[in-house]
Amino acid sequence: MTNTRMTDPEVLETRFPVRVDEFSIRNGSGGVGLWHGGNGITRRLRFLEPMTVTVLSFHREVPPHGAAGGGPGVVGSNGIERAGDAVEALRGNDEAEMAVGDVFVMHTPGGGGYGPVDG
Numbered sequence: 121m122t123n124t125r126m127t128d129p130e131v132l133e134t135r136f137p138v139r140v141d142e143f144s145i146r147n148g149s150g151g152v153g154l155w156h157g158g159n160g161i162t163r164r165l166r167f168l169e170p171m172t173v174t175v176l177s178f179h180r181e182v183p184p185h186g187a188a189g190g191g192p193g194v195v196g197s198n199g200i201e202r203a204g205d206a207v208e209a210l211r212g213n214d215e216a217e218m219a220v221g222d223v224f225v226m227h228t229p230g231g232g233g234y235g236p237v238d239g
Contacts, residue, residue, distance in 0.1 A: 126161075137169035146194075146227055151183075153190025153233025160196060160228035167218040173200075179229035180212035190233030197227045 129140035142164035150157035175198050183192035198210040203221035210216060218224065 132165070137167065137171065139166045139168060140164070141166050141223060146230065149194040149227075149230030151186045151191040151193045151230060151233035152237055153186055153188075154235030154237065155190070155233060157184070157186065157190065157193045157231030157233045160194070160230045162228075163224075163226045165224045167220060167222050167224070169220060171218050172215060173218050173224055174215045175210055175213060175226075177212045177226070177228075184229050184232045186232035187234050189236035191237075193230030193232050196229035197225075199225045201225060 129143050132138055132140055140163070142162055144162050146160040146162050149160040177196060177198060179193070180196050180198070183195045186192050196212075198212065198214065200208045200210065200216055200218070201223040202208060203219060208216070
């Protein structure tokens with residue numbers, strides 16, 4: 121619902137007991153090149169009821185490669201900011217129990233750049 125399906129915040133908040141605290145462009149995450157790679161996004165979802173979250177995501181360890189001399193994009197990350205201030209990292213493919221007030225944070229990877237910077 122976040123990466124391959126860019127679900128609108130209003131739809132998420134209508135269908136699930138969550139509040140979208142942030143939905144923004146992840147500036148600087150695209151790879152360098154004659155044509156920069158596209159930036160990823162950041163989503164922060166605050167849970168209003170206990171739920172299970174399942175994450176299926178890629179490029180959390182290996183960065184998206186560039187092409188024709190372009191640089192790689194920045195890897196993504198997933199995590200939970202627990203209501204008691206603890207931060208828990210999640211793997212690219214993971215599952216976790218969310219409590220009221222927990223915030224799921226997803227940073228999607230940036231795309232690889234295309235072509236060498238110097239032309």
